Amino acid sequence: MQRAEHQATNNHWGKLPLSFYERKNVLLIAKELLGKILVTNFDSIVTAGRIVETEAYNGAVDKASHAYNNRRTNRTEVMFAHGSTAYVYLCYGIHHLFNIVTNVKGVPHAVLVRAVEPLIGIDEMLARTNKEKLDYTLTKGPGNVSKALGIATHHTNSSLLENQIYIVDDGFKLKKNEIIATPRIGVDYAGNDALLPYRFVVAGNKYVSGKR
Numbered sequence: 001m002q003r004a005e006h007q008a009t010n011n012h013w014g015k016l017p018l019s020f021y022e023r024k025n026v027l028l029i030a031k032e033l034l035g036k037i038l039v040t041n042f043d044s045i046v047t048a049g050r051i052v053e054t055e056a057y058n059g060a061v062d063k064a065s066h067a068y069n070n071r072r073t074n075r076t077e078v079m080f081a082h083g084s085t086a087y088v089y090l091c092y093g094i095h096h097l098f099n100i101v102t103n104v105k106g107v108p109h110a111v112l113v114r115a116v117e118p119l120i121g122i123d124e125m126l127a128r129t130n131k132e133k134l135d136y137t138l139t140k141g142p143g144n145v146s147k148a149l150g151i152a153t154h155h156t157n158s159s160l161l162e163n164q165i166y167i168v169d170d171g172f173k174l175k176k177n178e179i180i181a182t183p184r185i186g187v188d189y190a191g192n193d194a195l196l197p198y199r200f201v202v203a204g205n206k207y208v209s210g211k212r
Contacts, residue, residue, distance in 0.1 A: 013037070013168040018161060021083030021102050026109040029102050030056035031200045034179055037168045038098075038116055040149045047124050047149050049116030049139050050172070052202040053209060055184045057099075059108040064190035064198075067108035078157045079108035086165055088146070088156040095143030096152045100160065100167075114142045114185070114199070115207045116149075125149070141209040178203050185210045 016036065023029060031054075039048040057065040059079075066089070067079045078087045079101055087099040087110055103109040116139045118125055125131075125138055125148035139148045146152065151165065160166050181197040188194050201208045 012170045014170075015161070016084075016167045016169060018082075018084050021100065021160070022104050023083075024103055024107075026056045026058055026102050026111065027198065029100075029109075030054040030111045030198070031179060031181075033100070033111060033113070033167070034200055034202055035172045035174045037119065037170060038113060038145075038149065038165075039120075039168060040151060040165050041163055042150050045121065045124055045150075047118075047121030049118045049120075049145070049149065051113055051115075051167075052117050052205045052207050053113070053115035054200050055112040055114055056198040056200075057110045057112065058198070059103070059110075062190070062196075063193040064184060064187040064196075065108065065110070067110075070108070076108070079110055080106055081157065083109075084160045086151075086155055086158040086160060088151060088153050090153050091143065096146040097142045098146045098149075098151045098155075098165075112142055113145055115140050115201075115205075115209050116145050117205065117207045118148070136206040138207075140207045174202060 033051050033054050036051050037048050060070045066076045081101050082105040083102040085101040087101050091097050099110045099112045101110050118139055129147050139145050158165050180201050180203050182199045183195050184199045
């Protein structure tokens with residue numbers, strides 16, 4: 001069993017505070033989100049998974065970011081909110097992708113959660129994704145993460161400090177050699193910025209999407 005695959009215990013959960021999200025270094029935040037637990041609680045149905053893959057988007061200077069050059073639209077305006085805000089957008093008209101806005105208000109940094117390892121509410125996740133049994137495809141890739149956890153575009157602008165969508169630290173720690181940085185996936189349009197090592201994964205975890 002991999003270290004990232006141990007079970008979480010609710011008694012030791014601590015919700016991440018505003019100070020975690022409002023830091024300036026989006027790369028550090030994306031890296032430190034690995035091993036944390038993403039939780040949803042909709043109508044008293046709790047589902048949760050340990051984050052094993054993230055991507056950082058460095059705001060106005062990052063050609064891969066929706067907010068490159070401080071672009072503000074109805075969709076991206078939420079990226080200029082204060083850290084700890086959810087940014088959920090529709091990709092290819094199908095996939096609801098969950099992002100975490102970071103830094104202070106007015107600085108459009110964000111982290112995309114690309115994969116989690118299921119921990120709690122697996123039966124509910126299977127029902128939401130129309131799967132009969134658990135395998136690594138359940139929460140592999142950002143579209144599957146949102147579908148399994150019940151996150152959709154109407155949750156954009158939600159606060160991660162409240163009780164519907166939030167992230168907790170249960171004390172689990174990854175070793176430095178268990179975290180790998182790679183270029184992001186699907187951002188070829190960003191030119192040289194597509195080559196930046198802004199994707200962070202838990203080494204060897206079967207839920208990680210794309211190339212290992």
